[in-house]
Amino acid sequence: xxxxxxxxxxxxxxxxxxxxxxxxxxEGPHAGEKRMLSREEGNCLPENGVYREVLYGKPKAxxxxxxxxxxxxxxxxxxxxxxxxxVDERPEFANRERFxxxxxxxxxxxxxxxxxxxxxxxxxxxxxxxxxxxxYSCLKAVLERERDYVGMIGSRSKVALSFEKLRKEGYAEEVxxxxxxxxxxxxxxxxxxxxxxxxAAEIIQEKNRQPRNTLEASILEGIQDEDAHTMVTVxxxxxxxPRGEGTRMIVCKDGKIYGTIGGGSVEYAAIQEAKAFDDxxxxxxxxxxxxxxxxxxxxxxxGGQVKVLFEKL
Numbered sequence: 001x002x003x004x005x006x007x008x009x010x011x012x013x014x015x016x017x018x019x020x021x022x023x024x025x026x027e028g029p030h031a032g033e034k035r036m037l038s039r040e041e042g043n044c045l046p047e048n049g050v051y052r053e054v055l056y057g058k059p060k061a062x063x064x065x066x067x068x069x070x071x072x073x074x075x076x077x078x079x080x081x082x083x084x085x086x087v088d089e090r091p092e093f094a095n096r097e098r099f100x101x102x103x104x105x106x107x108x109x110x111x112x113x114x115x116x117x118x119x120x121x122x123x124x125x126x127x128x129x130x131x132x133x134x135x136y137s138c139l140k141a142v143l144e145r146e147r148d149y150v151g152m153i154g155s156r157s158k159v160a161l162s163f164e165k166l167r168k169e170g171y172a173e174e175v176x177x178x179x180x181x182x183x184x185x186x187x188x189x190x191x192x193x194x195x196x197x198x199x200a201a202e203i204i205q206e207k208n209r210q211p212r213n214t215l216e217a218s219i220l221e222g223i224q225d226e227d228a229h230t231m232v233t234v235x236x237x238x239x240x241x242p243r244g245e246g247t248r249m250i251v252c253k254d255g256k257i258y259g260t261i262g263g264g265s266v267e268y269a270a271i272q273e274a275k276a277f278d279d280x281x282x283x284x285x286x287x288x289x290x291x292x293x294x295x296x297x298x299x300x301x302x303g304g305q306v307k308v309l310f311e312k313l
Contacts, residue, residue, distance in 0.1 A: 004313060006034060007223045010215060014057030018120040020215075024051045024309070026235075032283030032311065051235050051309070053246050056212045058083045059148075060119050061203070063102075064110060064138045065129035066093030069153070072196025073126055074102055080200065081217060082124070087113045090130075110134060114141035121146035124203055126183070128153045136162055143175060149206045151183035151199060180206075213246030222250030222258030228313050229253045230274035234261050235285070236307035250313070251275055261308070270308055282312035 010020050013036075021042035025033045027049035037052075046052040061077045063070050066088035077084050078101045087106040088094040094107035106113050110129070125142045127150070129135050135152050139162065142150045154162065159181045166176055184198030185205070222228050232249045249267070250258040251274035261267050266288050273286060288306045 003034065004223050006036070007215075007220070010036070010055060011057075011220050014215070018056060018122045020055045022053055022055055024235075025049065026051050026285065026309075032281060053213055055215045055246075056122070057215065058217065059207065059214070060085065060123045062087070062119055062123055062125045064088075064125065064127045065134070066090065066098065067128060067130060068192040069128045069195050069199075070126075071099070072193045073128070073199055074099055076196050076200040077203070078102075080204065085119065088129075110138050111141065114138070118145075122148045124149040124207070126151055126199060126203075128183070132158055132162075136165070139179070140166075143171065143179075149180065149203060150178070151180035151202065153183050153195075154181060156182060211244065213244075216248070216259055218259045219248050219250060223313070225250070225252065225256075225258070227252040227254065227256070228258070230277045231311045231313055232261060232270050232274050233309040233311070234306055235309045236305075238305045249274075261306075266306060270310075274310060277310050277312060279310070279312070284310045286310065 010022070013020050021037040021039070023035055023037060023046065025031055042052075042054070059082050061073075061082040062085045063073055063077075064087055066086055070086065070088075074084050074086060083103045084101070085104045085106070086094060086099050086102045087108065087110065089107065089109050091107050092098075094105050096102075096105060099105055106117070125138075125147055127135050127138045127142070129138060132154065135154060139150065139152050143166075152159070152162070162181070163176050163179075167173075180202060183202070184195060185202045187194070187198050187201070189195045189198040228250050230251045232251060234245055234247045237245055247261045248259050249261045249270070251271050253275055255271060255275055257271060261270060269288065270286075277284070286308050288308065
């Protein structure tokens with residue numbers, strides 16, 4: 001059975017840490033029980049009959065600079081379900097009226113900002129300040145911390161000068177090689193909005209190189225719904241099946257859903273199962289073979305197999 005309070009606790013944990021390790025027992029008398037693990041416990045191999053997953057909170061994007069390009073970047077990254085933080089030392093550029101969609105806004109010197117704030121090991125840093133000297137100071141501060149992405153705006157000539165300066169200051173080529181600068185994919189962007197699109201696209205590209213199981217906002221919303229009945233989780237997949245392992249969906253008795261496990265016939269079948277789910281244990285596993293003849297008659301011919309966990313809320 002899926003414990004609402006546990007998932008609420010997980011959501012609270014994400015305010016302080018990037019990830020949570022969760023185990024679900026799949027077999028035996030304790031099937032369906034869950035527990036959160038410490039990092040030390042997570043370093044040990046799971047026992048047989050246990051499903052272990054690392055859940056990540058909403059990814060954080062730190063936008064350094066509050067200019068025209070930043071306006072587009074913030075809007076796009078919010079659409080992509082990032083937690084967006086904006087920093088600029090100018091009050092007229094770092095305020096709620098200018099960035100109503102930002103989750104946090106800091107009006108302070110960049111050096112003070114980086115000294116006083118920590119955004120975990122998986123943040124995405126976008127450096128688009130009003131001047132090259134500020135870009136460089138932000139870049140140096142970011143290079144001193146763990147991160148998933150750092151990109152800096154600038155012409156190729158200015159970027160080359162910055163990289164050469166980093167080399168003279170002792171930064172290794174491996175470190176410099178991980179900087180995305182000039183920032184954004186090369187799509188010929190000209191306007192601030194186009195530049196924002198190129199940056200957002202590059203962040204998506206980098207984020208999806210190492211897919212992570214994010215506990216999506218829609219699932220957390222569904223947990224709060226009193227009519228929510230069943231949590232559906234993909235715990236195993238093979239072949240060209242729909243969305244990957246760890247994907248979740250919450251189903252209400254009236255068929256309302258939060259999240260998705262990939263759409264199509266698999267999701268439809270899972271919804272029907274979840275609406276009427278009444279196993280006494282509050283826990284069941286069902287497999288969908290997308291290659292057999294029965295699946296083919298349902299239009300489920302993508303040639304894979306999905307194992308789905310159903311848990312009553």
